[in-house]
Structures are given as C-alpha cells and as structure tokens.
Amino acid sequence: EDQVTQSPEALRLQEGESSSLNCSYTVSGLRGLFWYRQDPGKGPEFLFTLYSAGEEKEKERLKATLTKKESFLHITAPKPEDSATYLCAVQAGGSTGANSKLTFGKGITLSVRP
Amino acid sequence: DAGVTQSPTHLIKTRGQQVTLRCSPKSGHDTVSWYQQALGQGPQFIFQYYEEEERQRGNFPDRFSGHQFPNYSSELNVNALLLGDSALYLCASSPIGAPIQHFGPGTRLTVT
Numbered sequence: 237e238d239q240v241t242q243s244p245e246a247l248r249l250q251e252g253e254s255s256s257l258n259c260s261y262t263v264s265g266l267r268g269l270f271w272y273r274q275d276p277g278k279g280p281e282f283l284f285t286l287y288s289a290g291e292e293k294e295k296e297r298l299k300a301t302l303t304k305k306e307s308f309l310h311i312t313a314p315k316p317e318d319s320a321t322y323l324c325a326v327q328a329g330g331s332t333g334a335n336s337k338l339t340f341g342k343g344i345t346l347s348v349r350p
Numbered sequence: 351d352a353g354v355t356q357s358p359t360h361l362i363k364t365r366g367q368q369v370t371l372r373c374s375p376k377s378g379h380d381t382v383s384w385y386q387q388a389l390g391q392g393p394q395f396i397f398q399y400y401e402e403e404e405r406q407r408g409n410f411p412d413r414f415s416g417h418q419f420p421n422y423s424s425e426l427n428v429n430a431l432l433l434g435d436s437a438l439y440l441c442a443s444s445p446i447g448a449p450i451q452h453f454g455p456g457t458r459l460t461v462t
Binding site for chain 1: 354383385390391392393394395398406408438440442449450451452453454455456458
C-alpha cells in the first residue's frame, strides 16, 4: 500500500527565515510525486511534479527536490503570503490506467509571521 | 479558461439522507476523480471516472457512487449519510494520459 508521511505537522517561521518541509514516501513504482498548496476552505493548488530521483524544480521562493525515499520543499526567505498547508502526494504507475489515484500525506501547515 | 467547478459550495444534511454533488472538469479534461478531505487530514481517493465508467475505486463503501456524463461532468452520490461523512469533497480533473490533477474549490458537506 502506498504511504506518504509529512513532517513536521506544523511550522512557524519568521518572515525571511528559510526552512524545508519533508515528505517521506513508499510506493510500488513511482510515476510522480506532487506538491500542492491549499489555503483554508479551498481546493489544492498544483505547485510541482517530480518524476525521478535527483530532479529539482523551482517557482519563486519554492524549490522541490526528490530522492528515492523522500522529497523536500525548500522555502527561501518566506513571506506571510506563503502561509498555507502544503500537501505532498504520490502517484504509482500501473496497468490500471494512465491517471492513477493520488495518495496524499496529511499536509504541513506553514505560518509565516511578519 | 474556466478551471474545475463544483456545486454546491456548502451543504447541510441530516443523518440517513442522501446527497448529490456536482463537478464540471476543466476544458479539455476527460477524466474526473473524487476525493474526501476530513478536517486536518489529506484528501483520500474515492473513485475515478473516464469514458463514463468507474476506472478506479478507493476504500469507500458502496454508499458512495458516481456517474460521468457525455460532456465529462460528474456527480458524486452518497446514500444513508453518517456523521463521519462530514468533510470537504474535492473533484479533480485531468486529460487521460496526463499525470497532473487539477482540483476544484470543493463542496463542504456537514451531516447533523
């Protein structure tokens, strides 16, 4: 069974204080690892997809990296508007279809104080 | 270009009742997935529809059923509602063969 564990559960940062969010996973045949951002009461907003170990992607103050067992979301010099819940999900490859389900972690709630 | 839309936004039902939630996928997307997100948890996969058929199903009872229409829109039906069904129900769409799923704003269901 695919599993995703995110840590820490919550993170409070001062504006400008860089940090990293962790996502550990076990999956039979990784097709993709996804990071989403979710604001309270809203649907998840897609950030990144990583497909193979060693891959990195960047968007503004965010950088996602992937190894064979975990992914990190690095936040550089965060601003209060970066406050949200960050969700990690894995998708397994398989014969059931090209659009396999996403298995999510519980998310990390990030608060950035001005 | 409209994204994924869901209706209604909020819904309050009583235990034992039935509910229908609706989803319109993003333009050009033909695959629709439904997820349940309880408070403080990550989304959990319910099922996925493609070509008007259920293609994958998560660990949810038969009380949860769905449908996809020829225009790719979809419905989620839940019968015999329980208090534990209170959650944010999310719809996600993607083109077949593309891994990225785009989510709608969700429907907040409260069962009293």
